[in-house]
Amino acid sequence: MKKGLAIFTSGGDAAGMNPAVKCVVEYATKRGYEPWLVYDGLRGLIDDQFVRAERDLVSGILHRGGTILRSARSKRFFELEHRQKAYENLKKRGIEKLVVIGGDGSFRALNQFYADFGVPFAGIPATIDNDIAGTDYCLGVDTALNMIRQSVDSIRDTATSFSRAFVIEVMGRHCGYLAMVSSLACGAEICLTPELPYDLDSIGSRLQADIADGRRYVLAIVAEGTQMGDYLTRWINDSINMEARLTVLGHVQRGGSPTVRDRLMAHKFAVGAIEALEVGKTNAIMVYRDGDYGDLPINEVCDSKYVLDPKLLSMCADLSK
Ligand SMILES: Nc1ncnc2c1ncn2[C@@H]1O[C@H](COP(=O)(O)OP(=O)(O)O)[C@@H](O)[C@H]1O
Numbered sequence: 280m281k282k283g284l285a286i287f288t289s290g291g292d293a294a295g296m297n298p299a300v301k302c303v304v305e306y307a308t309k310r311g312y313e314p315w316l317v318y319d320g321l322r323g324l325i326d327d328q329f330v331r332a333e334r335d336l337v338s339g340i341l342h343r344g345g346t347i348l349r350s351a352r353s354k355r356f357f358e359l360e361h362r363q364k365a366y367e368n369l370k371k372r373g374i375e376k377l378v379v380i381g382g383d384g385s386f387r388a389l390n391q392f393y394a395d396f397g398v399p400f401a402g403i404p405a406t407i408d409n410d411i412a413g414t415d416y417c418l419g420v421d422t423a424l425n426m427i428r429q430s431v432d433s434i435r436d437t438a439t440s441f442s443r444a445f446v447i448e449v450m451g452r453h454c455g456y457l458a459m460v461s462s463l464a465c466g467a468e469i470c471l472t473p474e475l476p477y478d479l480d481s482i483g484s485r486l487q488a489d490i491a492d493g494r495r496y497v498l499a500i501v502a503e504g505t506q507m508g509d510y511l512t513r514w515i516n517d518s519i520n521m522e523a524r525l526t527v528l529g530h531v532q533r534g535g536s537p538t539v540r541d542r543l544m545a546h547k548f549a550v551g552a553i554e555a556l557e558v559g560k561t562n563a564i565m566v567y568r569d570g571d572y573g574d575l576p577i578n579e580v581c582d583s584k585y586v587l588d589p590k591l592l593s594m595c596a597d598l599s600k
């Protein structure tokens with residue numbers, strides 16, 4: 280009898296989840312597993328939402344954003360009673376291994392599940408926030424950055440036409456990665472993130488000098504984690520004397536067809552996940568570090584804090600002062 284392997288997506292959805300699902304199913308099949316899809320993440324694991332991963336369920340999904348398996352957060356998974364139910368759902372189908380595509384919270388959930396019932400799993404990092412320790416890249420980041428780039432380019436059109444300042448708030452939860460990279464890619468004059476100290480007096484003097492020199496508009500990108508969007512907009516109006524508007528980009532950043540980079544990374548992580556399970560790893564998280572693909576034991580990922588690349592920080596430092 281073939282060994283069962285189930286795959287699901289969990290936590291915030293991210294572009295690249297669908298190509299990862301497709302590739303896990305195809306590669307697992309090639310390696311002799313019987314693949315299963317679980318809908319609605321951890322909630323579906325508890326509520327028995329399992330479907331055999333037939334070819335037509337994962338065909339034509341490569342280019343789609345979000346996750347066809349849907350995602351969820353589940354309070355019940357914190358309780359042993361519900362995890363026991365999830366385990367019984369696996370056992371009755373002969374499912375012995377799991378692949379989860381999600382964030383650190385989802386990895387922690389499966390690590391707890393492994394401690395309870397000894398079901399090995401492999402994790403594929405996916406979150407637009409790019410805030411998972413041990414990996415330079417998480418699925419969804421490049422697609423989100425391209426959505427932001429497109430939006431900021433559009434905002435620039437109206438900013439230049441109307442000689443206004445625009446403050447654009449981007450996602451990232453507590454992490455400033457999206458704000459920093461998009462500030463560099465879109466040529467923002469100001470970038471505020473939780474990781475960089477900022478100095479409004481100095482930003483004010485810099486902009487006043489620039490305006491005296493002919494600057495007619497300003498673009499500022501702020502990370503949601505700073506909670507500075509409203510304040511900065513009012514401050515620009517009052518202190519720089521330039522009419523300012525705030526745009527909170529919101530959930531558009533989570534959607535869209537996965538970029539080439541996200542599709543390729545999904546493929547690499549998916550193959551890595553199956554191979555890690557094949558060689559008997561029980562709780563490996565796929566990572567991409569310094570240009571190399573590999574995996575790390577979950578404790579090295581979940582017990583550490585994500586640290587931003589110091590080179591990126593130094594490139595953005597001048598934009599917050
Ligand atoms: N220590 C844990 N034990 C059991 N379940 C957990 C644990 N930590 C997280 N979870 C489960 O994982 C889900 C996803 O975590 P969350 O942090 O929301 O998303 P992400 O995977 O994107 O980081 C939570 O809703 C919860 O059900």
Ligand SMILES: O=P(O)(O)OC[C@H]1O[C@](O)(COP(=O)(O)O)[C@@H](O)[C@@H]1O
Nearest residue numbers: 290291382405406407408450451452
């Ligand atoms: O969709 P929600 O529940 O409003 O959550 C918004 C949060 O989710 C994210 O889009 C993605 O975060 P996760 O991948 O950790 O779930 C954050 O950038 C944002 O702060």
Ligand SMILES: [Mg+2]
Nearest residue numbers: 290382383384
């Ligand atoms: Mg998270």
